[in-house]
Amino acid sequence: MRLLLCCCLLLVCLPIVEGQTPADILDLSRWRLTLPIGTRKDGRPDEIRQPELSNFSHPEHFHVINPNGVVFRAHCGGVTTKGSGFPRSELREMSPDGTARANWSTDDSTTHTLILSVAITATPPKKRHVVCAQIHDADDDLMMVRLEGEKLFVERNDLGDVMLDRHYPLGTAFDLKIQAGQGHVRVFYNGEPKMDWEVSRDGCYFKAGCYTQSNLKKGDAADSFGEVVIDQLRVEN
Secondary structure: EEOOOOHHHHHHHOOOOOOOOOHHHOOOEEEEEEEEOOOOOOOOOOEEEHHHHHOOOOOOOOEEEEOOEEEEEEEEOOOOOOOOOOOEEEEEOOOOOOOOOOOOOOOOOEEEEEEEEEEEEOOOOOEEEEEEEEEOOOOOOEEEEEEEOOEEEEEEOOOOOEEEEOOOOOOOOEEEEEEEEEEEEEEEEOOOOEEEEEEEOOOEEEEEEEEEOOOOHOOOOOOEEEEEEEEEEEEEE
């Protein structure tokens, strides 16, 4: 297993790389970023779109660390999106030119693929739950790749979970591939097929980053956080 040296739960963090932005490491041309802060003071989280995202970084929530990783961090007291009580530093899939929201169906003849090399490096101390990747449909999340304590799995709401690792060591990098098309969603973990789910949903798009599943009501402090490091990110369709 590949262990990332940035495990903030253990306070062993690699330094921020000065002069680099996340777009130097990851292709962000077809993504939009939501942050757990709201500088406009209107109750809504900040969103960073193209072309601003191509040279954007944030010293706490979205930045580059050695070696060639991008940190996504969301603190439990952060600003949340409408319809969610949990904070996120998370990318949302957009059209290839970055100008419109991606919107596809699991029934498409085209296969929509998200490829990640990712590690979950910190969880809040009370509710140790973090989501690192999703497919969202027109109404709700269709599936999430979720860590609860040591259990790393695919969550499908009222359907059964699909286990990826029962004893995931925090800070361990793993390869994740999610494919949707021809009426199926498939998940591969470190190259091994883990899920082949026959499902039909419209209005779909990928999400990737850190969606911390805790807040003050769950008993965590405002500055407690979840953190995810991504060093490869690719969408194919």
